[in-house]
Amino acid sequence: MNTLQCLINLLKEKGLKIAVAESCTGGLLGGALTSMPGSSEFFEMGIIAYSNKSKIKLLGIRDATIHEYGAVSENTAKEMAINIKNTAGTHIGVSITGIAGPGGGSRDKPVGLVYIGISMEDNTYIYKHCFGGDRASIRKQSVLSALEHILSLLVEER
Template identity: 55%
Template structure:
């Protein structure tokens, strides 16, 4: 797993540096893990702007500009919240890519409609935002690690697909 993380992070970092882009992250259930992973490669300061750990709803409102109506209607773990988190971090940090993760890492906090392991990941770029939903199994640490790894894959996929278009 460590080799895979380092490999993916190196690829993502190289692609971001090649474009002269910066990335910022907004994390909830991962508690800063994605930011940590993005900075394990030497030279990451060239592409990693920073991140916000918006664990509470108030932090999502205050730091990322998530709409209070979104949280009231859909909750912190929802497609729309992830979208607004990614768009908010991108806007606040003035970067090319904003990535967000929100979910239920467990062991508690789940429900029938939002079980433990449910995670939404979002990537915002200029003019578009994509959100994916994942359902992970395992303990809290496994859910968090798999969420961060999935976010890294989402970033890589975006960079690969847009590279072909440019």
């Protein structure tokens, strides 16, 4: 059984609801989670907030966080995960923010830099990745990694 199916089965088994806030993946995580029949049992909502303005307006990211740390940062990923969980009223909030390329990277924040945030109960976990490949590959790796991190946290919780 693949990671996605294992995660979906575990979410259903535990009666958990999940919400996602995505930037560089543009809805791919939400799409993966809702690709199976019965996803309404565990999937509450997803927000694609691509611009800084939308992150602030739709996800409640503090303007100061964006200005001080940038949209692609541990701090922004953390706020995105916590805020989507609280907005949706779910058990789990997941965020993905990064630089999928081919442009937009810098020496400090290269193309392929992705932060994944997972907020569960009173804990928020941040995972930093530096993926290689083209835009499509970086986006796919981001989604697969998010699914693996969520599954790992839920398995540890058992």
